[in-house]
Amino acid sequence: MVLHYWQRDVWHSPRGIAKRRLAMGKLRDSTIEALQTILGEALLLDPAECLAYSYDNSRHQAQPDAVVLIESIEQLQSVVRICYEHRIPITARGRGTNTTGAALPINGGIVISFERMNQILAIRPGDRVAIVQPGVLNGDLQLALKPFGLFWPPDPTSAAYSSIGGNLACNAGGPRAVKYGATRDNVLAIKAINGRGELLSFGAAVTKSSTGFDLSRLLIGSEGTLALIVEATLKLTPKAHSSRALRALYQDTQSAADAVARLMAQPITPSMLEFMDGQCVQLARDAGVSIPDAGALLMIEIDGDDTFLDKAAFDIEKFAMGNGCISVDIANDVQAREQLWSARKALSPSLRSLASGKINEDVVVPVSNIPALVSGVQVIAQQQALKIVCFGHAGNGNLHINILYEKENSDQALRAKNAMHAVFELTLALGGTLSGEHGIGIAKRDFMHKALDADTLKAMQDIKQVFDPANILNPGKVLP
Amino acid sequence: MVLHYWQRDVWHSPRGIAKRRLAMGKLRDSTIEALQTILGEALLLDPAECLAYSYDNSRHQAQPDAVVLIESIEQLQSVVRICYEHRIPITARGRGTNTTGAALPINGGIVISFERMNQILAIRPGDRVAIVQPGVLNGDLQLALKPFGLFWPPDPTSAAYSSIGGNLACNAGGPRAVKYGATRDNVLAIKAINGRGELLSFGAAVTKSSTGFDLSRLLIGSEGTLALIVEATLKLTPKAHSSRALRALYQDTQSAADAVARLMAQPITPSMLEFMDGQCVQLARDAGVSIPDAGALLMIEIDGDDTFLDKAAFDIEKFAMGNGCISVDIANDVQAREQLWSARKALSPSLRSLASGKINEDVVVPVSNIPALVSGVQVIAQQQALKIVCFGHAGNGNLHINILYEKENSDQALRAKNAMHAVFELTLALGGTLSGEHGIGIAKRDFMHKALDADTLKAMQDIKQVFDPANILNPGKVLP
Numbered sequence: 001m002v003l004h005y006w007q008r009d010v011w012h013s014p015r016g017i018a019k020r021r022l023a024m025g026k027l028r029d030s031t032i033e034a035l036q037t038i039l040g041e042a043l044l045l046d047p048a049e050c051l052a053y054s055y056d057n058s059r060h061q062a063q064p065d066a067v068v069l070i071e072s073i074e075q076l077q078s079v080v081r082i083c084y085e086h087r088i089p090i091t092a093r094g095r096g097t098n099t100t101g102a103a104l105p106i107n108g109g110i111v112i113s114f115e116r117m118n119q120i121l122a123i124r125p126g127d128r129v130a131i132v133q134p135g136v137l138n139g140d141l142q143l144a145l146k147p148f149g150l151f152w153p154p155d156p157t158s159a160a161y162s163s164i165g166g167n168l169a170c171n172a173g174g175p176r177a178v179k180y181g182a183t184r185d186n187v188l189a190i191k192a193i194n195g196r197g198e199l200l201s202f203g204a205a206v207t208k209s210s211t212g213f214d215l216s217r218l219l220i221g222s223e224g225t226l227a228l229i230v231e232a233t234l235k236l237t238p239k240a241h242s243s244r245a246l247r248a249l250y251q252d253t254q255s256a257a258d259a260v261a262r263l264m265a266q267p268i269t270p271s272m273l274e275f276m277d278g279q280c281v282q283l284a285r286d287a288g289v290s291i292p293d294a295g296a297l298l299m300i301e302i303d304g305d306d307t308f309l310d311k312a313a314f315d316i317e318k319f320a321m322g323n324g325c326i327s328v329d330i331a332n333d334v335q336a337r338e339q340l341w342s343a344r345k346a347l348s349p350s351l352r353s354l355a356s357g358k359i360n361e362d363v364v365v366p367v368s369n370i371p372a373l374v375s376g377v378q379v380i381a382q383q384q385a386l387k388i389v390c391f392g393h394a395g396n397g398n399l400h401i402n403i404l405y406e407k408e409n410s411d412q413a414l415r416a417k418n419a420m421h422a423v424f425e426l427t428l429a430l431g432g433t434l435s436g437e438h439g440i441g442i443a444k445r446d447f448m449h450k451a452l453d454a455d456t457l458k459a460m461q462d463i464k465q466v467f468d469p470a471n472i473l474n475p476g477k478v479l480p
Numbered sequence: 481m482v483l484h485y486w487q488r489d490v491w492h493s494p495r496g497i498a499k500r501r502l503a504m505g506k507l508r509d510s511t512i513e514a515l516q517t518i519l520g521e522a523l524l525l526d527p528a529e530c531l532a533y534s535y536d537n538s539r540h541q542a543q544p545d546a547v548v549l550i551e552s553i554e555q556l557q558s559v560v561r562i563c564y565e566h567r568i569p570i571t572a573r574g575r576g577t578n579t580t581g582a583a584l585p586i587n588g589g590i591v592i593s594f595e596r597m598n599q600i601l602a603i604r605p606g607d608r609v610a611i612v613q614p615g616v617l618n619g620d621l622q623l624a625l626k627p628f629g630l631f632w633p634p635d636p637t638s639a640a641y642s643s644i645g646g647n648l649a650c651n652a653g654g655p656r657a658v659k660y661g662a663t664r665d666n667v668l669a670i671k672a673i674n675g676r677g678e679l680l681s682f683g684a685a686v687t688k689s690s691t692g693f694d695l696s697r698l699l700i701g702s703e704g705t706l707a708l709i710v711e712a713t714l715k716l717t718p719k720a721h722s723s724r725a726l727r728a729l730y731q732d733t734q735s736a737a738d739a740v741a742r743l744m745a746q747p748i749t750p751s752m753l754e755f756m757d758g759q760c761v762q763l764a765r766d767a768g769v770s771i772p773d774a775g776a777l778l779m780i781e782i783d784g785d786d787t788f789l790d791k792a793a794f795d796i797e798k799f800a801m802g803n804g805c806i807s808v809d810i811a812n813d814v815q816a817r818e819q820l821w822s823a824r825k826a827l828s829p830s831l832r833s834l835a836s837g838k839i840n841e842d843v844v845v846p847v848s849n850i851p852a853l854v855s856g857v858q859v860i861a862q863q864q865a866l867k868i869v870c871f872g873h874a875g876n877g878n879l880h881i882n883i884l885y886e887k888e889n890s891d892q893a894l895r896a897k898n899a900m901h902a903v904f905e906l907t908l909a910l911g912g913t914l915s916g917e918h919g920i921g922i923a924k925r926d927f928m929h930k931a932l933d934a935d936t937l938k939a940m941q942d943i944k945q946v947f948d949p950a951n952i953l954n955p956g957k958v959l960p
Contacts, residue, residue, distance in 0.1 A: 202932070204912055205846040205911055206878070210918060211924075222693055266629070267720050308785065311785065452681075457692075
């Protein structure tokens with residue numbers, strides 16, 4: 001089921017949306033003509049064609065007035081200038097895989113799809129950089145880098161079909177971030193067009209710079225609200241020769257979290273350190289995965305040279321063991337690794353089959369507060385009489401909290417919403433923050449005033465004003 | 481010799497400085513009273529006492545009207561509010577080790593010294609974070625972290641006596657940055673006071689966040705022009721068990737640079753990858769260091785587990801060798817390492833003895849352009865009839881270009897200035913940028929319009945306006 005913005009949904013008052021929608025208005029004929037002159041067939045106006053650009057993975061929908069299949073920087077500057085003059089909202093879109101509604105044109109206007117700006121402009125292995133257009137798919141870049149023995153670290157689950165522009169917009173992460181960093185840690189330079197149609201260019205193909213304010217990292221994670229990224233110089237990393245996978249089972253979350261703290265305090269940083277709570281383990285068992293009963297599970301990977309890995313796996317096993325540890329298994333080949341990963345793989349289909357509705361929030365807390373988060377979430381689950389399961393990137397303290405409910409049951413939907421609020425409150429009380437890798441979009445926008453104080457939010461709003469004085473770039477997202 | 485700002489110097493028209501200086505004016509008696517009420521003996525007004533805060537390592541001087549030995553966040557907010565009201569310039573000061581004049585009160589007003597805000601507020605090994613006040617010395621923090629097996633990566637030459645606040649201000653780096661990143665890569669959260677006296681707080685003790693605009697990294701490297709950093713949550717890294725050092729000699733710069741590119745494209749990222757040009761090698765030989773004649777030298781370090789290092793050192797040696805390589809030596813113990821490093825250690829005293837004046841610029845270029853930079857610099861040296869020697873952090877493409885001249889010879893001083901301009905032009909033409917780790921300050925401020933286009937500079941100026949509407953925070957620095 002798709003929720004329309006003008007229908008009742010768990011996050012938004014439909015009247016608020018409708019009011020804003022009307023205030024912005026539809027495109028005028030003269031504007032359409034001006035856009036057509038610049039764009040020709042790259043301007044889509046047919047509502048049926050535009051419909052394909054009205055969704056993202058938040059399962060919400062908002063219809064744009066037009067879609068632009070942008071092809072060049074100059075063309076985009078012209079389009080933005082027209083939108084600036086006529087106050088037309090612009091929503092940038094990669095491949096719409098984001099989960100927060102950040103790619104939805106909730107105020108109508110124009111969706112800029114970057115699917116045609118999909119060229120890898122350069123790969124320079126000696127400099128460890130790739131220069132790409134925003135429409136390049138993460139997975140396609142990784143394939144192109146393979147012959148050079150290099151990779152670009154961000155590895156969201158959507159990597160195969162999400163665009164690098166989208167990864168930049170929400171500061172995408174993934175399991176590898178624990179060792180190799182998220183998107184913001186792996187970009188050296190950016191070209192972007194601001195809300196006046198001006199081309200800004202910041203950074204260089206160098207890994208170290210103290211030359212003015214860091215606008216690149218300011219734009220990364222700003223979800224298309226400050227500028228439209230049209231080119232990025234990415235920092236590449238050499239791929240390790242080999243890896244080893246370990247699966248550790250624990251009696252309870254505290255024991256697993258203690259192991260996470262031990263693992264993060266020793267010198268071999270895992271290339272992956274994933275957590276599943278006891279309910280996830282049970283779900284995997286129910287799905288037929290052969291795995292002992294456990295209160296928590298860690299999947300650990302280390303990478304490096306083969307000569308090093310055998311010894312390192314032994315060390316890691318030692319740190320993974322301790323109070324409350326049930327077992328540690330090491331996979332020495334791909335097949336054994338797949339077997340160890342089977343519990344994680346069984347999880348997503350299991351979750352889908354359990355309930356028709358799922359709110360998946362990617363909160364993040366200091367690693368030492370993982371037990372408090374997981375046990376606090378179970379208290380919330382009891383209070384709201386809902387099933388909530390937790391898994392995710394333990395090494396970053398970035399857990400995916402999955403609140404399960406029946407969509408058709410309005411009482412359950414309300415309780416799911418209450419549970420989500422309570423999870424955010426808990427996360428902030430534990431010194432964490434709202435999102436580790438998904439971003440804010442519209443899903444968490446109204447909680448930003450709880451995560452940030454008024455003066456800090458005001459600074460963000462003023463920065464928005466600097467880049468986008470007419471408030472046409474993805475209006476209504478990120479900031480309350 | 482110390483150059484006073486109102487004296488002729490190589491960078492600035494004395495008239496421009498004098499004009500600005502007069503426009504800002506001296507402190508009024510009522511302002512001094514208001515400050516004294518808040519600060520008591522922490523307000524220094526005696527010119528002789530203030531003199532100690534009028535220098536930094538740029539060898540320039542500018543006398544402040546008062547110095548504040550700030551002790552708390554609340555106190556600083558009160559001081560900034562007074563300065564905001566009366567338009568009094570504020571220059572933040574760590575320990576004055578910066579080389580760009582960023583800590584000089586060139587417009588008079590108040591120097592805020594953070595030497596009393598020097599507490600390590602928390603070390604949390606499980607979370608891999610330390611929370612510090614800005615006045616903590618980098619070296620003191622490293623000592624405090626040692627028992628936990630952790631370190632904070634930035635390692636400028638000044639580490640023992642430079643403050644973390646200063647490291648944050650200029651995005652300090654050092655040799656380890658090639659593997660572990662510079663300051664901006666190693667900070668998770670910041671509290672800072674803007675130019676209106678408001679306390680901003682951004683980030684959390686987590687290594688991954690997609691929650692609004694990244695103000696922490698915007699403030700890092702902004703040299704006290706946007707806000708005064710009063711607390712930082714630092715990302716810590718576990719210290720490797722052991723390390724190996726290698727010294728490789730090459731016939732020429734191109735051969736050494738080719739080796740750098742090979743080393744950076746293979747999976748074992750060196751923990752240090754330092755370069756010295758042929759002139760540096762000759763200087764070391766002249767100083768009595770036993771080292772073969774060579775056109776270029778690389779010092780390479782790798783770190784990790786002992787079982788891994790022997791094999792890794794062998795791999796690294798293989799990648800260091802190649803066309804133009806004269807020799808590779810491996811040090812297996814501390815003594816041998818010291819011996820290999822002797823050439824580098826002899827360099828600084830040698831440089832001092834060669835000429836009374838030295839301009840040391842820390843430009844940065846893509847790694848593959850190191851040969852073009854080094855050979856281009858030698859062309860400039862010939863044109864200006866000056867000795868210029870290059871060494872630095874090859875893995876980051878961050879070279880220190882040392883232009884040597886006799887200070888007392890005004891013709892040489894002018895040629896040194898011309899050479900510096902030519903080095904900046906060359907760096908930018910090679911796709912690099914002005915500073916890798918020292919920052920801009922006043923030394924490179926007037927070149928910013930060459931490094932950045934007008935619209936990008938305008939965005940930075942507008943951001944400055946957001947944080948500091950009265951232009952009281954380190955006015956006249958970084959931006960032209």
